[in-house]
Amino acid sequence: MMLRVLVVDDQDLFRGGFAMILDAQPDMRVVGEAADGAEAIRVATGLDPDIVLMDIRMPVVDGVRATTEICAKTGAKVIVLTMFDVDEYVYAALAAGASGFLLKDIRRDELVNAIRVVAAGDALLAPSVTRRLIADLARRGxxxxxxxxxxxxxxDxxxxxxxxxARGLSNVEIAAELHxxxxxxxxHVSNVLSKLGLRDRAQAVVFAYESGLVIAGES
Incomplete structure (x- = not known):
């Protein structure tokens, strides 16, 4: 299966670099590029890519709003790009429907693997962001x-x-945990996502905490 990718970043260097890496993969094709969120929405709506690499901080329309609209209007899965693992926009993007996030200094092989992971239906949440997400949800009471x-x-x-x-376990780890x-x-994962109307594991994590099924601080 050929994965169709849209690369969104307001910096030509990053946008071109990511596009070059992905186009070199046998199972990926960059179908479009965009330099801001407004352009990203237009291009994504027209091309309906499988994956959108989305810069979070951009002029005109930022990555959070663009993510919200793209997830609502297309079947694309969004991976947020950021310079900082403590970026305050990351949680907002995840809540808006993003399937995960990557730091812009990611290695080439990690970038390629991340896209394949998200395309397969898994979430891509670094431990630092997961901790912040949980802490934010805990503060809501x-x-x-x-x-x-x-x-x-x-x-049950x-x-x-x-x-x-919600603990961030893989299918293999969950199988071992539940025997x-x-x-x-x-x-079970497919049923959970379908019944709750969730796009992927990232949204499942948010749902688990917001519903009270899992409480921050529990093991």
Missing amino acids: HPVPALVTRLGELT RERDTLRQL VSENTVKT
């Missing part, structure tokens, strides 16, 4: 009632799977 109600749509085993997703096969875990 009480669970969101509407989300608590939606937890009732899940079976699906809720167990969601708890492990089931990896295929069974894949089925």
Whole structure:
């Protein structure tokens, strides 16, 4: 399967560098580039790429708003690009629908692998951002009632799977934790995302904490 990628960055050097790396991969093709969020929305809506590499800080329209609109209007999965792992916009982008984030100083092989990981349906959350995301959710206090109600749509085993997703575990690790096969875990994950109307694991992590299924500080 050829992955179609849109590269969005207001700096020509970064945009061109990422495009060159990705176009060199046998399973990837850069179908477009954009220099700001407004252009990204127009291009993504027209091309419907599989993956969008999205710079978070840009003129005209920033990466958060662009991510929100692209996730709402297309089937693309967005990976946020940032210079700082403590960027205050990262959580907002994840909440807007981004599937993960990358630092701009990422190595070539890590960039390529990250795109494949997200395309396969996994989230890409570095530990530092996951800790900040959890801390932010913890500060909000009480669970969101509407989300608590939606937890009732899940079976006990699906809720167990969601708890492990919120810990950042892979399918293999969840299978070992729950003593089931990896295929069974894949089925549970698919059911969780489908029943809750979530795009991917990144949104599942947010949902798990906002619904109160998982509480910050619990192991």
